[in-house]
Amino acid sequence: MGLLQLLKSQFLCQLIICYVFLVSGLIVNLLQLCTSPLWLVNKQLARRVNVKLGYCISSQMVAALEWWSGTECTLYTDPQSYPLYGNENAIVVLNHSFEIDFLCGWTFCERFGVLGSSKVLAKEQLSYVPIIGWMWYFLEIVFCKRKWEEDRRTVAKSLQKLRDYPVNYWFLLFCEGTRFTQKKHEISMQVAESKGLPKLKHHLLPRTKGFWITVQNLRGTAAAVYDSNLNFRDKAAPTLLDILNGKKFHADLYVRRIPLESIPEDEAECGAWLQRLYQEKDTFQEHYAKTGRFPGPTVSPPRRPWTLINWLFWACLLLYPLGLLFAQLLSSGSMLTIVFSVALCFAASLGVRWMIGQTEINRGSSYGDKEVPLNNN
Numbered sequence: 011m012g013l014l015q016l017l018k019s020q021f022l023c024q025l026i027i028c029y030v031f032l033v034s035g036l037i038v039n040l041l042q043l044c045t046s047p048l049w050l051v052n053k054q055l056a057r058r059v060n061v062k063l064g065y066c067i068s069s070q071m072v073a074a075l076e077w078w079s080g081t082e083c084t085l086y087t088d089p090q091s092y093p094l095y096g097n098e099n100a101i102v103v104l105n106h107s108f109e110i111d112f113l114c115g116w117t118f119c120e121r122f123g124v125l126g127s128s129k130v131l132a133k134e135q136l137s138y139v140p141i142i143g144w145m146w147y148f149l150e151i152v153f154c155k156r157k158w159e160e161d162r163r164t165v166a167k168s169l170q171k172l173r174d175y176p177v178n179y180w181f182l183l184f185c186e187g188t189r190f191t192q193k194k195h196e197i198s199m200q201v202a203e204s205k206g207l208p209k210l211k212h213h214l215l216p217r218t219k220g221f222w223i224t225v226q227n228l229r230g231t232a233a234a235v236y237d238s239n240l241n242f243r244d245k246a247a248p249t250l251l252d253i254l255n256g257k258k259f260h261a262d263l264y265v266r267r268i269p270l271e272s273i274p275e276d277e278a279e280c281g282a283w284l285q286r287l288y289q290e291k292d293t294f295q296e297h298y299a300k301t302g303r304f305p306g307p308t309v310s311p312p313r314r315p316w317t318l319i320n321w322l323f324w325a326c327l328l329l330y331p332l333g334l335l336f337a338q339l340l341s342s343g344s345m346l347t348i349v350f351s352v353a354l355c356f357a358a359s360l361g362v363r364w365m366i367g368q369t370e371i372n373r374g375s376s377y378g379d380k381e382v383p384l385n386n387n
């Protein structure tokens with residue numbers, strides 16, 4: 011192990027990264043809250059300000075991936091579509107098998123200049139996660155309860171609000187609705203069988219309603235669907251803790267641009283279209299499993315310095331006062347203050363660990379892992 015790698019695996023370094031993320035995140039959340047009156051006066055300006063503020067938070071996680079862990083990202087895509095990425099609104103459909111798929115998604119957003127404005131159809135529970143969830147509130151992220159009776163109205167309403175968003179954005183949809191586990195796969199393939207659909211090997215059966223409602227509500231606003239498949243070289247399945255430990259990976263992303271006009275408007279036809287898309291996605295994953303690459307030409311969009319500059323800014327701002335605080339604490343000699351400070355640090359570490367836990371598949375929800383009564387009509 012090299013010296014740099016040894017340094018990256020040190021708990022103290024990881025503690026510093028988490029401290030900067032936690033404190034700067036809360037400061038940014040507070041600043042976002044302060045933009046509330048601006049929404050009443052100039053909504054578009056408030057949105058632009060929040061895009062920049064959101065960037066301060068999400069780019070720290072991207073910096074951890076691309077600068078701290080040094081993870082590399084290769085894009086497989088058609089060269090004619092490449093110049094459009096980042097210059098139009100798009101709906102991204104991505105496979106959902108990895109704990110850091112969202113982070114790789116963010117990295118591509120960063121490289122095409124849409125990180126601050128990136129959107130997702132997220133489960134409601136994530137809106138309560140401090141920092142990220144609170145940031146999302148101001149970025150108009152669309153939340154769902156994964157209960158169609160309630161979501162059909164609320165999701166459509168939130169999507170309608172994005173029609174006049176002043177900055178280009180990518181709207182991410184994990185149509186599988188939950189992360190891949192063996193059990194969820196078996197159950198969803200029973201559903202596939204009952205619906206007379208071909209079985210998928212690498213994906214769960216997609217839920218079609220969220221896709222249909224998104225396409226319908228963003229028609230005329232989003233230009234295309236970016237059908238995306240993510241994999242890691244050497245069959246790796248990286249976790250957020252691996253990234254914090256500075257472990258390097260290589261992500262491969264295969265993207266096909268599909269004009270939105272080519273997607274059927276009718277709900278049933280749109281659903282059938284998505285099922286066919288997932289059958290194709292499955293063949294690409296199979297191709298990757300067999301050959302270790304996706305079809306087509308590759309390009310590696312370069313990492314930009316902004317994520318690192320943003321992190322260094324916050325680190326300089328927040329580490330100096332922390333040092334002063336430590337010095338004062340030690341010189342005060344007060345046992346009570348020291349014990350209180352240690353307890354506070356311990357509570358903060360538990361909080362960060364809980365947040366990281368939100369990304370872990372083995373702590374995931376039970377959505378999609380219950381046997382469903384199958385109706386073959």
Ligand SMILES: CC/C=C\C/C=C\C/C=C\C/C=C\C/C=C\C/C=C\CCC(=O)SCCNC(=O)CCNC(=O)[C@H](O)C(C)(C)COP(=O)(O)OP(=O)(O)OC[C@H]1O[C@@H](n2cnc3c(N)ncnc32)[C@H](O)[C@@H]1OP(=O)(O)O
Pocket residue numbers: 095102104112113114115116118119128129130131132133136154155156157158159161180181182183184185186187188197198201214215216217218219220221236238265378379382
């Ligand atoms: C150039 C570069 C390109 C790309 C770069 C890549 C990415 C970058 C882009 C953007 C980045 C932005 C942000 C990233 C940051 C963070 C993201 C983090 C995480 C958030 C992720 C989540 O939270 S995922 C979970 C929430 N999202 C979803 O669930 C979406 C999919 N779900 C749906 O669409 C659902 O339909 C619904 C949620 C709208 C409603 O849910 P409900 O459960 O009520 O579903 P359905 O009504 O659909 O379910 C009933 C139907 O499903 C059938 N069924 C039953 N059991 C199963 C089963 N086990 N599997 C499959 N299907 C099942 C049932 O038979 C019903 O069938 P119908 O025929 O009646 O539909």
Ligand SMILES: CCCCCCCCCCCCCCCCCC(=O)OC[C@@H](O)COP(=O)(O)O
Pocket residue numbers: 027028031070071074109112133136139142184187188189362365366368369373374375376377
């Ligand atoms: C700079 C780096 C500092 C790192 C330290 C702090 C880390 C804080 C991390 C908070 C991350 C919260 C963002 C959550 C994104 C979760 C993504 C996700 O994939 O959600 C799962 C859902 O799709 C489906 O859920 P399941 O039904 O599988 O359950």
